Amino acid sequence: MSPEKLDLLQGTLDVMVLNTLAAMGPMHGYGIARRIEQVSGHEVLLNQGTIYASLVRVEQRGWIASSWGTSENNRKAKFYAITESGRRQLLKETAYWDRLADVMDKVMAMSGGAQEGDPA
C-alpha cells in the first residue's frame, strides 16, 4: 500500500455510514466519523466535516433517521439510527461490494501476470 491515504470513491462513504450505524447502534456525527477513522486504521482520507453531506443524503433517502439527544458526557448532539429500509439497502450494498471486490481481485491478478511477461 502507498503511504498516502485512500481517496474515497463516490458513494462509499454512504455505505460506511450505514454499516457503522448497523453495527454500533445510534450514534452522533462525530462518533460515526471517529469510528470510520478508527476502523479503517486511519487509511481513509476523511475530513470529519464531509460526513454531514453523506448523512443528509442518506437520511433524505430514508435509510437513517435522526433525533437530538444527549451524549454520555452530557452534550446535546444529533443522533442517527439506521432504519429498516436502511438495513435492506445495506444488504444490497454489501452484496454489491463483495461482487465488485471479487471481480477486481480477478482482474488485478490477470493484469499482474501480463506485466511480468512484458518485454519492456
Place this chain on the structure above:
Amino acid sequence: MSILRRARERWRAFGNKARLDAELEAEIAAHIDLATDENLRSGMTPAEARRLALLSFGGMNMAKDQQREARGLMKLDILMQDLRYTIRSLGRDPGFTVVAVLILALGIGANVAVFSVVNTLLLRPLPFPNSEQLVWIAPPPTKCGQSCATYSTDAYDEFRMYSRTFQDVTGYFAFSGPGNLSLNRGGAPIPATSIDVIANFFQVLGVQPAMGRTFRPEDALDGAAPVVLLTNAWWKTQFNADPNIVGKAFGMNGRQTTVIGVLPKSFDFGAVFSPGAKVDAITPLDLYGPPRQWGNIITMIGRMKPGVSIGQAQQDATATVPHMCWRNTIPQSCGSYAQKNGEGGVVPVPLKDYVSGKLRRSLVVLWSAVGTILLIACVNLSNLLLARAASRSKEFAMRSALGAGRLRIVSQLLTESLVLSLCGATCGLGLAWIVISWLAHQGAIALPLLSTLQLDGAALSWTLIIAVFAATLFGVFPGLRMAGTNLIDSLKDSGQGSGQSRKHDRVRSILVVSEVALACVLLVGAGLLLRSFMRVLDVDLGFQPERAAAINVAYDDSAPDGKASALKRAAIFQEVIARVSAIPGVEAAGTTDYLPLGQNRSWGMPWPKGIKPPDKSPDSPLVYVVSPGYLRAMGTRIEGRDFTWDDGPNGENVVMIDRSLAQYFAKLANWPNGNAIGQMLGTGSNGSRIVGIVDDVHEESTEAEGGWQIYYPMTQASPAGAELTIRTRMPPATLAGSILAALRELNPKQPAAEFKPIQMLVSHANSSRQFFMLLVAAFAGLGVLLAAIGIYGIISYSVTQRTQEIGVRMALGATLGQVQRDVIWKTLKLALIGIVLGTVASLFAAKAIAALLFGTAPTDPAAFAGMVVLLGAVALAAGWIPARRASRINPMVALRNN
C-alpha cells in the same frame, strides 16, 4: 422509491433553508465540542484540544456547502441569488430599467398582438367542430358577381343527392341584404338583418343552440309557421337577454314569427361568411317555394365524410356536375355548371381557405414586419446592455477576482436579461390586450373572424417563447463579452480612450448599423403599402362617393300582375323622389336595388339583336334596377339619356349599359361608328333599346376591374329592393333626420333604416388594405424611433467617452463648428452604411411583397427616396443633440476633470 423521496426532501429543504442551516450550525458546534472533550481527556491543553478538533474537522465552510448541496437545490439557490442581485442592480439604475422595459414592451406587445391576429385568422381552425371537414363549394372567380358564384335550388338538391364524399351539404341564400328584416314591437319598426339558410345548416356546421332548438326540415316547408333563430348578440341587445324567449312570437316583416332558439355566442355568421357584416337573425329558406324560380341563389357549404381528402371531394364534385340542372324543367340547363371560364364550375375548397386564404400573404408580411420590430428592439437592448456593461466592467472584474467563474457571470447576466425581458413581456401583454380588445370591436374592418379575437393560451405561450428568445438574443452577446473581459485591464481601465472602450464602440456601431438597416426595410415596406393605398384611393370608381348617401326604403308594390305592380311602384317612387328632392340641400335623388361594392347579381347576357352569341361568351353583366335620377345621385356620368318616369311598362323597353360593354357590343355587332346608343338588345317583344352609356363602375372591388353593368328602369323591371340614394350640397349625415321624416310621412311603416354614406361603403371595401397598411406603417414608425434611440445612444456615449479628447482638441484650437461637424459626420456615417445595407435588403423584401402592391412598382423611387430622406433626417436629429453637447464642452473643465 428512495430517489423520489430524496427529490421531495430536497424541495422541502430548499424551502426550509434557515431552520436547516441553524440545525447544521448546532450539529457542527456539537461535533467540535465532542472532539474537544475527547482531546482534553487525552491530556491536551484546552487550546491545543480545540485546535486539533477544528483541524480534523477540515474546511468548515466547505463542509457546510457540501451538506447544503447534498441537501437542497443548489442551482435554484444560485438562481434566487442572481435574481435578488438583478432586482437590486436594476433598481439602482431606474432610468435604464424603464427604457429597457419600455422598448421590450413595445416589441413584445406588438408581436403578441399580431400573433393573436394571425392565430385567429390563419392558424386556428374555424370555430366549428371538425372544421377541417368543411368545404366551400363554388365556381372559380368570375366577373358576373354573386349570381355566378351560387347555385339554383335544383342544382343544390341534385348535388346533395348524387355526391358521395359528403356527409351532408347545406347552404344559405346569398342575396339577403342588410336591413331586410323589420321587427315590429309597437312604435317605429326596427330594422335588422337576417339570413335565410337551408334547414340543415346548423347540423352541417355542428353548431348547437344556446337555448331552444335549431331548424328542422318542416320549418322550411311551404306554408310552415314562420320561425326564427336569434343570434346571441341580438338576443342580448334587442330582447334584454330574456331567458324565456323561446316560444314567444314577434311581428317580423309583417308576420307573427316564433323564436325557436338562441344561437351560442361563439357563432358569428358575419365573422365567417361576410366579414364586417352584422347578422341579427337566421331564418329557414323555403327550398321548394318561390326561391325555386329565382335562379342561382344558394351558396353551398359541405361537410366531407371522415377520411375524405379535398382532392377526392373535388373529383366527386366533377363527377356530380352532369346531374346538376339550373332548372330541372329545362333539360338544356342540365350540366350547365360544368364549365366556368374554362374551369370546373363546382369546386370544393377548404372553408378555412375560402374565409382567410386571401389574407395569408398580408398576414405573413405583417408577421415579418413585427418580427423585424422585435429584432430591432433586441439590437437596441444589446446596445443598452453593452453601454451599461462598460460602466459595470469593474464590478464584474471584482466578482471574478473574488472567485466567480465565467459561467457564473454569464448566467448572472442572462438572469438580468431574462428579468428585463419578462418585465417587458408583462407590460407588452398589457399593450397587446388593449390593442386586441380594440380590434375585436372594429366591426368596420372587413376582416373575417376579427370579432373572435382574444388573448388566449396560445398567445400567452407565444409571449413566453418570444420573451425567452429575446432575452437570449440580446443577453448572450453582452454577456459573453463581459465575461471575457480581461480582469487586470478592467480594473486598471479608467474608461476613457482605452483600447477596451474602442472595441466596445466598434461592436456598438455594428449594432446600430444593423438597426438602421432593419428600420430601412420596414420603412420601404410601409412606404410601398402607403403608396399602394393612395393609388387605390385615387382609382376612378365610376361614381363620386363624397356627399352621397343611401337609405333602404320600405314599399309595398303588391299587385295582381307585373304591369300593375310596376305602375304602383312608379307612383310610389315618383312621389318619394319628388319629396326628398324638395328637401333643401338635396341635389339629386334616385333608387337602385343594389349599391356598388356590396351585393350584386346578373341575369345572363342580352345579346345585340340579330347577333349569334360567340362560342366562348364572356361573363354576363351585373344587373341594376334603378329609378330615374339614381346615376346622377351617384355621380356617374351618362352619355345619351337617363331613364324617365315615361319609360313605363307600356312603353318601349329601355336599358343603359356601361362603356366597356357598349364597346364590346359595338365591335361584336359592328354598329356604325361604334355607337351603341339607339341600338336594340334582345329579341322580339323582349327587345330593349340602349338609351344611355354610362361610366364603368367598380361594382365589386375598389381595386380590381369588375364586371360589366346593365341598368334597367324600375318601372319596367322588378327590383330586389330600393336603396334611395341622394346627393347633397352639405355633409349627407346632416340630412338624415329630415329624409327619414319625409319617408315616414309617406309610409308610416318605414323602419329607421341605417343612413349609409357612400363614402363609408368605399372605406369598408378598402378597410382591410388600410388595416394592413396602417399596422405596417406603425411598425415602421416604431422601428425608426428605436433606431433613432440607438443612434442617439451610441453617439451620446462616445461624446461622453471622448470628453477629454474633445477638450484637448478645443484647447489646441479646434472650433465649435469643427467639433460639431465631427460628431455629426460620425452619426451620418453610421446612418449611411445602414441605409445602403438596408436598401439592398429592402429590394429583396419589396420583391417579396410585390403581390400586395397596387399600381406601385416594388422599386418605387418615391418610397425609397422617402425612406432615405426620413432616416437621414432622423439620424441627423439623433446626432445633433450630442453634437451640441460636444461643442459646449469647456476645455478647462474637461481637462481638469481627469
